[in-house]
Each structure stands twice: as C-alpha cells, then as structure tokens.
Amino acid sequence: MSIQSCVTIINEWDIVAARQLGRNVAKELGFGTVDQARITTAISELARNIYLYAGKGQICIDKLFDGGKPGVKISAIDSGPGISDIRQVMEDGYSTSGGLGAGLPGVKRLMDQFEIESIPGDGTKIKATKWLR
Amino acid sequence: MNKLIFTFIEAHKIDILEEWIRTTKDENDDRVVRVVSDQVFNSTSREFADLIITNLKGDKGDYHTRLKEFAEKVVRLGWPLTFVSSGLHTFGVIVFKRMEQSGVMTIENQRSLFREFDEWMTSMNIEIIGIYATTWEKTVSLQKIALQELSAPLIPVFERITVMPLVGTIDTERAKQIMENLLKGAVKHRSEVVLIDITGVPVVDTMVAHHIIQAAEAVRLVGAKCMLCGIRPEIAQTIVSLGIDLTQFTTKNSLQKGIEAALEITNRKIVNMEGLK
Numbered sequence: 081m082s083i084q085s086c087v088t089i090i091n092e093w094d095i096v097a098a099r100q101l102g103r104n105v106a107k108e109l110g111f112g113t114v115d116q117a118r119i120t121t122a123i124s125e126l127a128r129n130i131y132l133y134a135g136k137g138q139i140c141i142d143k144l145f146d147g148g149k150p151g152v153k154i155s156a157i158d159s160g161p162g163i164s165d166i167r168q169v170m171e172d173g174y175s176t177s178g179g180l181g182a183g184l185p186g187v188k189r190l191m192d193q194f195e196i197e198s199i200p201g202d203g204t205k206i207k208a209t210k211w212l213r
Numbered sequence: 214m215n216k217l218i219f220t221f222i223e224a225h226k227i228d229i230l231e232e233w234i235r236t237t238k239d240e241n242d243d244r245v246v247r248v249v250s251d252q253v254f255n256s257t258s259r260e261f262a263d264l265i266i267t268n269l270k271g272d273k274g275d276y277h278t279r280l281k282e283f284a285e286k287v288v289r290l291g292w293p294l295t296f297v298s299s300g301l302h303t304f305g306v307i308v309f310k311r312m313e314q315s316g317v318m319t320i321e322n323q324r325s326l327f328r329e330f331d332e333w334m335t336s337m338n339i340e341i342i343g344i345y346a347t348t349w350e351k352t353v354s355l356q357k358i359a360l361q362e363l364s365a366p367l368i369p370v371f372e373r374i375t376v377m378p379l380v381g382t383i384d385t386e387r388a389k390q391i392m393e394n395l396l397k398g399a400v401k402h403r404s405e406v407v408l409i410d411i412t413g414v415p416v417v418d419t420m421v422a423h424h425i426i427q428a429a430e431a432v433r434l435v436g437a438k439c440m441l442c443g444i445r446p447e448i449a450q451t452i453v454s455l456g457i458d459l460t461q462f463t464t465k466n467s468l469q470k471g472i473e474a475a476l477e478i479t480n481r482k483i484v485n486m487e488g489l490k
Contacts, residue, residue, distance in 0.1 A: 092384045092385065092386075093384075096382050099415075099416060113447045114446070114447040114450050114451075116447070117416070117447035117448060117450070117451050118447075118450070118451055118454065120415070120416050121416055121417070121418050121451045121455065124416050124418040124420075125418050125419060125455075128418065128420055172456050179419060179420065179423050180419045180422060180423045180426075180457060181419075182419045182422075182455045182456045182457055183418075183419050183455075185456065186419060186454060186455035186456055186457075189454045189455070189456065190451065190454045190455065
C-alpha cells in the first residue's frame with residue numbers, strides 16, 4: 081500500500097515545496113528530527129539536481145507500509161540529459177557544476193535504500209527509501 | 214449590449230442571483246468553501262453578481278474601480294482564479310437556460326443573441342483575469358522585496374566582531390547577497406572575526422554548504438576569520454552523512470559560544486563586575 085504525492089520541479093522555489101512535502105510526510109509517519117532532516121536534505125539534493133541538470137522533473141513522495149513498517153520513498157524523475165557514467169557521479173567529489181560533488185553519494189548515505197537508473201539522452205530515475213526504525 | 218438580454222437579466226435579477234450562488238457553491242471545491250464562512254461567501258458572491266450587472270448597465274468607470282476592488286479582495290481572501298472564471302461561466306449558462314425556458318430566445322434570434330452574449334462574456338472574462346493576475350503579481354513582487362529586505366543583515370556586535378544571522382531557505386539569489394554583504398561588511402567594520410549563524414536555516418544541503426564554504430574562503434581573503442555557529446544536532450548529522458568537509462572552519466553550536474570564542478581570538482573576554490550589586 082502506498083500513498084503518493086508529487087511536486088513538479090521547474091524553479092528554485094519548487095525545491096522548497098518538495099522539501100516541505102517530504103518533511104510533512106516524514107513527520108506524519110513519526111520520524112524523529114534527525115531522520116526528518118535526513119529525508120528533507122535528500123529531497124533537497126535530488127530536487128536541486130533536477131533543477132540544475134534536467135531543468136524540469138518531478139519529485140514524488142510515497143508513504144510505504146511494508147509489513148507494518150512505515151517508510152518514505154522519494155522518487156526523482158526527469159527526462160533530462162541523463163548520466164553517462166553512473167559510477168563516476170556516485171563518487172565523492174565529482175561535480176560538473178563546480179559544486180561539492182557530495183549530492184548523490186550523500187543521498188545514498190542519508191537514506192536506507194538507493195536505486196539509480198539513467199539513460200543518456202532520455203532521463204534519470206532515482207528512488208531512495210528510508211524506513212522508520 | 215443587446216437590449217433583450219439586458220432587460221431579461223434586469224427583470225430576473227433576484228432569481229438568477231439565487232440560482233447562481235447555489236450552483237457556484239455546489240460546484241466549487243472545498244478549498245474556497247473551507248477558508249471562508251457562509252456569510253462571507255454569500256456577500257462576496259453577491260458582490261460579484263452585482264459587478265456583472267453593473268457591467269451590463271454599461272457604466273464603464275464605476276465598473277472598473279469596482280472590479281479592481283473585487284479582484285484585490287478575492288486575492289486577499291486567497292480564493293482561486295477558477296472561482297471567478299467558472300463563476301462567470303455559470304452565470305452565462307444560467308441566463309441562457311432561463312432565456313430559453315421563458316421563450317425570450319427563439320430559433321431565429323438564437324444566433325445573434327449568442328454571438329453578442331459571448332462577446333460580452335469573453336471581454337469581461339479577459340478583463341477579470343487581467344486584473345486578477347496583476348493583483349497577484351503585485352502581491353508576489355511585494356513579498357519578494359520584503360524577503361530581500363530581511364535577507365542577509367550583518368550586525369557588528371563588538372569592535373572587530375560581526376555576526377550574520379541567517380534565517381530561512383538559502384537560494385542562489387540569497388547566497389549571492391550573503392557573500393556580498395559579508396565581504397562589504399567585514400571590510401567596513403574592520404572585522405577580525407565574522408560569525409555566520411545558521412540556527413534559522415532549515416536545511417543544509419550540499420549547495421548551502423558550498424555557498425557557506427565559499428563565503429568563508431572569501432572572508433579569509435579579506436583578512437578576517439569566519440566562524441560557523443548554530444549547528445543543530447540533526448544538521449550536524451546530515452552534514453556528516455553528506456560527507457561535507459568543514460574542517461577548515463571553527464564551528465560552535467551556539468552564537469553565544471561563538472561570540473565567546475571570537476572575543477578570545479581578539480584577546481578579550483567578558484568578566485563579572487566585582488563588588489557591585
């Protein structure tokens with residue numbers, strides 16, 4: 081069972097909207113302040129990636145209930161330029177925009193599960209899940 | 214405006230109004246109905262209907278000022294634009310249905326009536342949407358200015374010590390301002406230590422961290438030391454998870470600790486006065 085809500089990312093303020101949505105969902109499910117901060121930060125990173133590299137995309141937040149254990153799933157979907165070398169972007173310190181290059185590997189560390197799928201020229205799909213302990 | 218339609222609406226004004234208010238209320242989503250009481254809804258709806266009728270009478274000047282007032286009111290109440298535009302549409306549907314029922318509209322005059330009515334409706338629709346949009350734009354730009362004003366103040370607290378408290382979300386625009394104000398202020402106040410307080414920043418992601426690191430580096434270049442304070446425990450944990458390197462920073466968990474440390478750096482300290490009660 082899952083309940084989904086989405087935010088379309090077009091400008092910088094949509095990042096804030098996505099973040100707010102994630103924080104509310106996390107709060108509702110009973111995540112503590114540390115995990116709330118982790119989830120919102122992860123959303124912030126993923127949404128910013130969409131804004132910076134793809135221009136337009138969607139952040140969807142799912143409430144998961146896996147055998148009674150609640151969790152939050154963040155899906156970031158865009159149809160931007162895609163990532164040609166996924167291994168490279170998952171390395172710390174790699175950035176094409178002059179940033180810190182900690183975004184994607186950081187999200188992986190912030191969340192419990194992390195999946196990335198990307199086809200160059202077609203877009204990127206990232207799913208990251210955090211379970212309530 | 215066609216005389217026929219005008220006289221018809223004028224004659225059936227009360228009935229039309231009533232039906233209109235009823236249907237608008239049924240059709241509108243909860244968003245509108247939830248935020249206001251019945252009374253406000255009714256009076257606002259009535260005002261809107263009156264407005265439509267004023268337009269019918271052809272009093273242009275009066276109509277414009279009232280329309281503007283109305284649009285401003287709707288924006289202030291936070292009603293969606295769909296309420297206004299679908300309301301106008303419903304009004305048209307009701308009038309036509311009634312005209313058909315009462316036999317005012319016949320097969321012969323149907324076409325010309327319809328064309329004229331549509332013309333009147335469309336021009337009013339465009340006008341309302343235009344005014345609504347400008348009212349919104351005005352609100353948004355005012356808020357933007359208000360936001361900018363509280364963006365990044367630099368406060369000299371002691372001689373050679375300045376504080377920049379950051380509150381709220383940091384976007385690229387603000388990050389630029391922070392950098393600018395920080396450097397300008399550090400030079401102007403001859404600061405030796407600049408404290409950046411992030412107690413009020415809800416999320417510190419890599420972009421925010423990156424901007425802070427850059428700002429600190431720039432402050433170092435103008436000859437001051439940058440200190441980061443107000444790092445909440447949960448923010449500390451996310452920074453560690455993200456793998457952001459803040460080792461070249463002195464960080465403190467509160468502004469108070471930061472100021473104490475800053476005084477120490479500038480060879481001063483706060484002491485209790487003895488012998489005074």
